[in-house]
C-alpha cells in the first residue's frame with residue numbers, strides 16, 4: 001500500500017520538521033488506549049517508541065535482576081520506584097535512535113519523573129515538542145481494561161492503577177500545562193477516530209513549532 005500510512009511520515013511533515021526531531025510524551029490513564037495509539041503514532045511519524053511499562057514487563061518475564069526487583073510493584077499496579085525507572089529511561093535515551101526523536105509512553109508518571117526528564121533532555125539539548133494527554137473517563141478506562149486480560153488487569157489492580165494515576169500522574173498534566181506543552185485529545189471514540197485526532201494534533205504541533213522556530 002502506498003500513501004501516508006505505508007510510508008510513515010508524509011512529505012509535508014518531514015519538510016515541516018526541517019531536520020528537527022519530534023519528541024513526544026503520551027499521557028493518559030490506564031485503559032485510555034495509550035499503547036495501541038502510541039504504536040500507530042510511532043509508525044506514522046517514524047520515531048522510536050519508548051514504553052517504560054513494556055520494558056518493565058519484559059524484564060519481569062525474562063526474570064532479570066531488575067525484573068525480579070520490580071515484579072511486586074508491577075503486579076500490584078503500583079509505581080516502580082523512581083531510581084529504577086530512571087535507569088531504564090536514561091538507557092533508552094542514550095541510544096543513537098533517540099537522537100531522531102521519540103515517543104515516551106508511560107513516563108513520566110509523577111512530577112519527580114517529569115523533572116528528571118527535563119534534566120535529561122536539557123543535557124542532550126532536546127526540548128520536548130509536546131505532551132499528548134489522552135482523555136477518557138474512569139468508566140471507559142475500567143471497561144477497556146477488563147476486556148484486556150494483562151497480568152496487572154485484575155479488577156482490584158485496575159482500581160489501584162487508576163488511583164495511582166489520579167494521585168501521582170495527574171499533577172504531571174498541570175506541570176506540562178504550565179509549560180504550554182499539554183495537548184488534550186479526546187480518547188472517547190473508536191480507535192480509528194482517536195488515532196486520527198492524535199495525528200491531527202501532532203501535525204498542528206509540527207506546523208506551530210516550525211513557524212515558531214524557522
Ligand code: AMP
Pocket residue numbers: 030052053054056073074075077078079080081085105106107108109113152161
Ligand atoms: P503501563 O504499561 O505504562 O501501564 O505500566 C505498567 C506498570 O509498569 C505500571 O502499573 C507500573 O507498575 C510500572 N510502570 C510503568 N511505567 C512506570 C513509571 N514511569 N514509573 C513507575 N512505574 C512504572
